[in-house]
Amino acid sequence: MPVLKALDRTITGTVEETGRWVTMLYKALFWTFRGPWDFREWFRQMARVGVDSIPVVFLAAFFTGAVIALQTYEGFQRFHAEGYVGSVVSLSMLRELAPVLSALMVTGRVGSAYAAEIGTMRVTEQIDALYALAANPIQYLVVPRMWASVIMMPLLVIMADATGVLGGYLVAVGLLKANAVIYEQSTFQFLDLNDFGSGILKAAVFGLILAVTGCMKGFHTQGGAEGVGKATTQSVVMASLIILLSDFFLTKLLFQ
């Protein structure tokens, strides 16, 4: 039965990928605590994830904040609730949109690059060479990339929070002539530390997911240049899906 065969392939494929993913995470954690630590490499990777991602994350967050303000202002006006637009923007940015959108942007920028460069190293035997030179590639390649991503994602999200709120403010006050004082008040009125903290925690988890997925896909690349392309695409799709799924469960967990 071709249907059963296809089903079988899908199931074994999923189980295999899950196993590889968990193994990669486990190994990365294991090698985190073994020297030697190449902190220069850590900083290089942190600059790559963090500093180099600022423009895209800034733009994405700014326009997301702006468009929420635009949409809700128009809608809330219908029942005279435009005074709450600031709350809607700040709550949705901090709790949900800043971490998720930043994670998706960074997945496209950085997670894919991880998969591509580690994949290239795999197909050109550079991974084998690292093993042969007694430099464990998990320790040398994956550990700095994973922690760079875990550390920098929260920082990016703090910036995204601020730019999103700013984007909303500029649209509401500058474009739609909302009252600046009321808008400011409503922005912080219902906000508590948990809203901010949960977003930051999500960001760190998403950073872990996108890095582990990218590195795992790169590590298991097969079949030359075509394989590298495939691994890169798959890493973006897979990381994005895991991020969106885990976002739901994290939210459920954090706000229960």
Next chain:
Amino acid sequence: MNGRTKISLRGLHKAFGEKVVLRGVDLDVPEGSSTVIMGGSGMGKSVLLKHVIGLLRPDAGEVLIDGGDIGPLSESGLNTLRKQFGMSFQEGALFDSMTVFDNIAFPLRRHSGLDRGAIADRVRECLKIVNLHDVEEKMPAELSGGMRRRVGFARAIALKPRILLFDEPTTGLDPVMTALIADTIRALTNDETVTAMTITHDLQAAYAIADRIAMIFQGRIVFCGTPEEFQASADPVVAQFRTSNPIGPLTEAEL
């Protein structure tokens, strides 16, 4: 050679999916010897070499280094063991994000404990051994294939390892460079404690490098002996290889 066995392969089996590559490889490599592995393309020579350093794990059988099985070793145990190995790869496998200098300095910086000056000296020394000049600051992408292979060779010997594995170090090199690499391997194994395994297709190079030649065919070692024995062998596989005869067991097996 001092009669001690450095590397011992026992009944090594390896398959990749449906494709069976090794079907019971038995081979003893004495300490201080230079062994050349020969065989047709796709016969599993590289796979064999990768088992010796634990890059691949056998489906069955064992790899003994100094009498100890490396099978049960953990990844960190293997990592420690590999510090006494040097290996060069077919296409060089240079780290393309680093200059030639950094590539060769990589194992020295991690494992040698030498200071900056001593590392630079050793890198230049290694480059001189493979007869490369003015390439230190070049990136691997700027080098020709043969140059990349020689840099890979230099990187493999930088730490003065006890066990050297060379995967086709002379393929694609001109005859003079081939002779140079062969002489270098010879010179390295003149030290009683240095053991080398080299893969090559080049008969001339093999005779120059080897104390012993092993022939792999259909996943097994079908011949193992001195170059003289190799030249005198009546084994049909060896004979076909030696005489470059297009007709024989080697070509029949590929069909």
